[in-house]
Amino acid sequence: MKFDTVIIGGGLAGLVAGISLQRKGQNTAIVSTGQNALHFFSGSFESLQEAPPEMHSLFEEAGIRLHYREGVRLMPLGTFRPSCLSLEDISLFPSEKFARKVLVVNFMGYHDFFSSFLAEGLEKQGMQCRIRFLNLPELEKLEQSPSEMRSVQIARTMDRIWEKVVQEVRILLKDEDAVLLPQVFGLQDTSVPGRIKQGIPAQVVFCGTLPPSVPGIRTQMLLKRRYEVLGGTYLMGDEALEAHVHDGVVHSIRTKNLDSHYLEGSHFILASGGFFSKGLRSNPFSIYEPVFGLDVEYNPDRNAWYDKAFAADQPYMGYGVKTDAQLHALADGIPLKNLYAIGSILGQTHPELGSAAGLAIRSALEVSAQIKK
Amino acid sequence: MKLQEITQSKYNFEECMKCTVCTAYCPVLQVNPLYPGPKQAGPDGERLRLKDPYFFNYALKYCLNCKRCEVACPSGVNVADLIQAARIKYEKTPPKLRDQILASTDFMGKLARPFAPIVNGVTSLGITKTALDVTLKIDRQRTFPKYSPSSFEGWLGRREKEQAAFPEKVAYFHGCYVNYNYPKLGKDLVKVLNALGVGVELLDKEKCCGIAMITNGMSSKAAKNAAVNVASIRKAVAEKGLKVVTTSSTCSLTLRDEYPHLLGVDNADVRDSILIATRFIFEKLEKGAQLKFRPDYHKKIAYHTPCHMERMGWGVFSEKLLRMIPGVEFTLLDSACCGIAGTYGFKKENYEASQAIGAPLFEQIRSVNPDVVACDCETCKWQIEMSTGYPVANPISILADALEPEK
Numbered sequence: 001m002k003f004d005t006v007i008i009g010g011g012l013a014g015l016v017a018g019i020s021l022q023r024k025g026q027n028t029a030i031v032s033t034g035q036n037a038l039h040f041f042s043g044s045f046e047s048l049q050e051a052p053p054e055m056h057s058l059f060e061e062a063g064i065r066l067h068y069r070e071g072v073r074l075m076p077l078g079t080f081r082p083s084c085l086s087l088e089d090i091s092l093f094p095s096e097k098f099a100r101k102v103l104v105v106n107f108m109g110y111h112d113f114f115s116s117f118l119a120e121g122l123e124k125q126g127m128q129c130r131i132r133f134l135n136l137p138e139l140e141k142l143e144q145s146p147s148e149m150r151s152v153q154i155a156r157t158m159d160r161i162w163e164k165v166v167q168e169v170r171i172l173l174k175d176e177d178a179v180l181l182p183q184v185f186g187l188q189d190t191s192v193p194g195r196i197k198q199g200i201p202a203q204v205v206f207c208g209t210l211p212p213s214v215p216g217i218r219t220q221m222l223l224k225r226r227y228e229v230l231g232g233t234y235l236m237g238d239e240a241l242e243a244h245v246h247d248g249v250v251h252s253i254r255t256k257n258l259d260s261h262y263l264e265g266s267h268f269i270l271a272s273g274g275f276f277s278k279g280l281r282s283n284p285f286s287i288y289e290p291v292f293g294l295d296v297e298y299n300p301d302r303n304a305w306y307d308k309a310f311a312a313d314q315p316y317m318g319y320g321v322k323t324d325a326q327l328h329a330l331a332d333g334i335p336l337k338n339l340y341a342i343g344s345i346l347g348q349t350h351p352e353l354g355s356a357a358g359l360a361i362r363s364a365l366e367v368s369a370q371i372k373k
Numbered sequence: 374m375k376l377q378e379i380t381q382s383k384y385n386f387e388e389c390m391k392c393t394v395c396t397a398y399c400p401v402l403q404v405n406p407l408y409p410g411p412k413q414a415g416p417d418g419e420r421l422r423l424k425d426p427y428f429f430n431y432a433l434k435y436c437l438n439c440k441r442c443e444v445a446c447p448s449g450v451n452v453a454d455l456i457q458a459a460r461i462k463y464e465k466t467p468p469k470l471r472d473q474i475l476a477s478t479d480f481m482g483k484l485a486r487p488f489a490p491i492v493n494g495v496t497s498l499g500i501t502k503t504a505l506d507v508t509l510k511i512d513r514q515r516t517f518p519k520y521s522p523s524s525f526e527g528w529l530g531r532r533e534k535e536q537a538a539f540p541e542k543v544a545y546f547h548g549c550y551v552n553y554n555y556p557k558l559g560k561d562l563v564k565v566l567n568a569l570g571v572g573v574e575l576l577d578k579e580k581c582c583g584i585a586m587i588t589n590g591m592s593s594k595a596a597k598n599a600a601v602n603v604a605s606i607r608k609a610v611a612e613k614g615l616k617v618v619t620t621s622s623t624c625s626l627t628l629r630d631e632y633p634h635l636l637g638v639d640n641a642d643v644r645d646s647i648l649i650a651t652r653f654i655f656e657k658l659e660k661g662a663q664l665k666f667r668p669d670y671h672k673k674i675a676y677h678t679p680c681h682m683e684r685m686g687w688g689v690f691s692e693k694l695l696r697m698i699p700g701v702e703f704t705l706l707d708s709a710c711c712g713i714a715g716t717y718g719f720k721k722e723n724y725e726a727s728q729a730i731g732a733p734l735f736e737q738i739r740s741v742n743p744d745v746v747a748c749d750c751e752t753c754k755w756q757i758e759m760s761t762g763y764p765v766a767n768p769i770s771i772l773a774d775a776l777e778p779e780k
Contacts, residue, residue, distance in 0.1 A: 001693070034444070034448070035398070141406045148402055148409065148410045148413070152397040153402065188733075211394075217397055225707065233689055237443065259645060
């Protein structure tokens with residue numbers, strides 16, 4: 001099968017590159033080995049000081065609204081982090097003390113939202129907190145299998161009964177000027193978070209839960225749908241196994257599902273992610289890129305890959321494939337003419353800086369512009 | 374790299390990093406709180422079961438075997454295989470009479486075919502449905518597939534010489550549905566392949582692929598069928614140099630993947646030669662073969678990717694073929710399970726869940742309002758037709774319909 005551009009990796013970087021190229025009239029395919037890091041997405045593009053010009057309209061057309069405000073956002077354990085460009089339902093505050101009194105609301109039996117940590121964190125910033133649990137009969141069904149009382153399962157129910165939550169919160173609300181809710185709203189119906197905000201007479205803040213991330217899955221679904229509406233071919237659950245390269249030019253790739261039916265392309269984009277997504281792999285002796293065998297920037301001394309202090313900055317998170325200034329990936333020191341690397345496989349993503357989403361968007365749009373130059 | 378290959382666990386279950394992505398895509402978990410979910414039923418449960426079979430949970434029977442957890446898994450864990458393999462290994466209760474009947478598509482077809490008009494009449498009667506509901510727990514709200522009075526094998530057998538005259542040939546694994554219920558699909562395939570200059574022949578011996586037996590606790594019987602089928606396929610591939618095509622996504626997946634993964638029947642030498650017909654046809658066209666379509670053809674088509682087609686990653690071939698037909702207005706439906714999962718939705722205890730799983734898909738079909746829904750799976754067809762009222766056709770039948778009639 002022939003395409004203008006074949007993209008390996010169907011996460012944020014791959015989807016944004018794919019949509020951008022389809023918008024410019026290209027015929028592209030995305031090969032995605034299972035689902036991706038968007039399922040752990042906070043909802044903020046933290047390393048982006050401003051949205052690249054194409055980003056707003058690209059997201060808008062997919063049905064994803066963004067907002068921009070320099071400030072901080074609330075983290076799931078009650079701390080704050082500087083942030084500016086975010087999904088519309090992620091609250092951004094000018095400073096940490098965003099309210100006087102906060103009502104923290106959780107659901108009975110839901111353990112993936114840390115209400116007491118949150119309250120502790122907010123109290124440190126001088127906000128008084130009261131924690132209340134909602135006992136909704138609609139969620140009792142979920143409680144039958146406690147291990148499966150997760151964000152996404154609750155969110156599916158909430159798409160139907162969110163008005164009930166608004167009513168219950170209104171009853172609970174006393175003199176608080178803010179309400180904190182777990183981020184389990186608007187999985188399918190994207191208007192829900194906004195309508196909840198309208199329905200409650202206080203500042204409503206949605207705060208992250210343990211994965212999967214509801215805003216992240218929503219973003220994934222909307223971007224994928226948009227990509228397919230634009231005529232893109234999304235090969236879900238397939239895996240690029242090897243590439244056919246001659247004279248520094250990639251001709252085709254072989255995938256697990258299509259096997260002898262190669263995917264041919266004029267351009268190739270490698271957006272296969274970092275270690276989590278197996279874009280980068282390691283064995284006891286080396287760190288390598290499995291599809292093209294690209295050059296990887298890393299310290300040959302294995303002991304230097306990681307820091308024994310678990311929470312410390314882990315050096316391996318910074319490792320990535322080598323590229324030239326136009327993001328052409330290097331093999332044996334020489335850039336492959338029609339292969340670009342984007343997103344987390346470039347390395348330099350540090351979770352504690354929240355830089356992955358910004359890197360994905362920037363590099364994806366940069367490469368899309370290169371290809372259509 | 375070697376080290377990692379040597380230490381790979383069965384079904385790759387140790388690769389599970391507990392990310393919970395699979396649980397977000399399990400259709401059963403969304404509607405049935407009794408099901409522990411793919412993570413718990415698969416890799417998490419496996420660790421416990423390996424310690425002590427006591428930890429086997431009978432709620433694993435609620436798994437649809439749709440494989441969507443495997444498609445979603447970022448770590449390459451064969452979650453659904455783990456679950457089905459655990460059921461095969463640990464389920465000690467013999468299958469109920471109802472499950473045996475539902476799973477024996479081949480046997481029931483042979484039995485019903487000679488009396489097709491009577492059987493079809495009787496199974497559509499309200500009183501029969503009530504009786505089956507009460508006695509066997511087959512849900513009364515289901516519409517039963519109709520039986521055909523003449524088999525596909527008989528029809529193709531009568532055309533053996535004509536088909537042998539074509540310069541190129543393929544062997545066709547037609548499956549129970551084409552043989553006993555809907556020979557028209559097989560005839561449509563013959564029409565399309567003949568138009569490409571390809572003749573169609575039967576396998577030496579074909580048995581039901583066995584998927585319904587695997588999911589209904591009759592895996593030893595399924596393994597016997599598998600051995601017969603693989604031997605016949607091997608003969609066609611090795612001796613005659615033929616490709617083997619199917620028109621059912623589930624038959625394809627079973628022949629290619631369930632045999633080695635769940636039944637221990639080795640098919641490594643022939644696996645690559647088993648293709649769904651739309652892939653075979655797409656590849657012919659890509660190499661320059663041509664089909665002539667009716668100039669006046671116009672249809673609004675919405676394509677539903679069946680779960681097992683999604684797992685094989687081959688929906689793209691059906692999609693591209695349909696898009697190729699001039700006059701087709703094409704919509705790709707969101708990839709979602711229709712809820713029937715073969716025999717699953719026929720069971721009284723699953724009926725409600727089955728319809729709830731399919732609801733978003735049915736809603737999308739209604740909003741697209743197509744002339745026809747295209748789909749490569751026979752049980753999806755029953756489910757979508759019954760639940761939405763829209764006609765459903767295999768892409769092969771749509772191709773056959775759009776071809777210019779021979780002069």
